[in-house]
Amino acid sequence: MTPAPAPAPVAARRAVVVDDEVALARLVGGYLEREGFEVTLCHDGAQAVEVAREVDPDIVILDLGLPGVDGVEVCRKMRTFSDCYVLMLTARAEEVDTLIGLSVGADDYVTKPFSPRELMARVNVLLRRPRQSSAPPPPAPPALQVGPLRVDVDARETHLDGRRIDLTRTEFDILTALASRPSIVLSRRALIDAVWGPGWVGDDHLVDVHVLHVRQKLGDTAKEQRFVRTVRGVGYRIGTGE
Template sequence: MNTAQSGDSRAAVVPRALVVEDEAALAMLVAGYLDKDGFEVEVAHDGESALAKARELDPDVVVLDLGLPGIDGIEVCRQLRTFSDCYVVMLTARVEEVDKLVGLSVGADDYVTKPFSPRELVARLRAMLRRPRVSARQAEAQSSEAIRVGDLEIDVPAHEARLGGEVVPLTRTEFDVLAALAERPTMVMTRAMLLEAVWGGGWVGDEHLVDVHVRHLRLKLGDSAEQQRYVRTVRGVGYRIGTGE
């Protein structure tokens, strides 16, 4: 069941999670923690079945191992992003930075390095699901028109960014970072401020995750570190929205 009826006939949504891990014992351990925390959980042990179950389940979150047999986690994430905007947390036993960056470049929202605490993983997933898709202030401010930065339009209620009239294919997290910056157009936001605004106060992890998402956001907007038209770096402080000449 996806919903539970309360006394006043309102439905409380039960979050759906897909755990994709080829180590059966670890998969069941994570699934057990999620089930205990109130998730509806499915488990897959390889990439092909993971994609099939993702289409069937339409999960809210996917816990995805990088080193899967057959179709690896990178390719699963790449294909997943063609039909789902669920949150994706990558699991990796390899600590090299390249793994983390590659995983995030195909649309993952976060990563966890093995070994990890299942309890902390569940807490991180819960924090993701608590993210407000549109804040009250954003909705009020953007009820009539989108935020405009040059030829970039940021429509917060529609959760859509358009560049020159064309929709930019951003992940949830990339859009949330862009919206957080656009909502405060005169403010330079530190990594800590962006983590608070996008990931929530309970998030625990590497704050350089912000830099990775900013880098991929810039790529999709046609920005670069040298030519910063929309997301600008304020050296030693953080990031701000704005046009660069």
């Protein structure tokens, strides 16, 4: 009897850790390696962008306060060629720093000092997305239409008036969560459960930042909310496109 062929090896997930604190980068990298990641360490922003091009990582752990090319600019440049998950590290708790970092496409952030276990928990939540709870919502149809906006769920593409709109993974997932429930107002917590998963812990105001970025890309404003509408004191719902 011919023996069955051995299963193909599972490709290791790839991570890039970017921090000018060499000891911290090594510590984070060590935890990621124990979780089975192939890890590349970088200590400056310019190098990080080039490494991300070469490695094509699943996730980037990115320090906001890098010297020279800072984390915001690194994230902005990465988003021109990669939709990997980006988890931002910041030693500055000022809200403006966090909001700027998320608005260029970061998916989550952790404030220093942090425990490596907390960091790995956040990494694993990101990489498990989309995560189904014990009572998952009905699956979204293959495509969702909101006036001139088309959200192709299967292809993970968004088109407005026939023109493709480039959204990050998080932005696309938030838009899909809203568009698939056109008659329902979703609170921040509901959106976090739908996009990040029920196990996510952190500041739920990061939803506001991602919604703002979706609006900017769709040409919406706080006054003219054609696609994503704010229901004051409750949350967000999809608009009509008019």
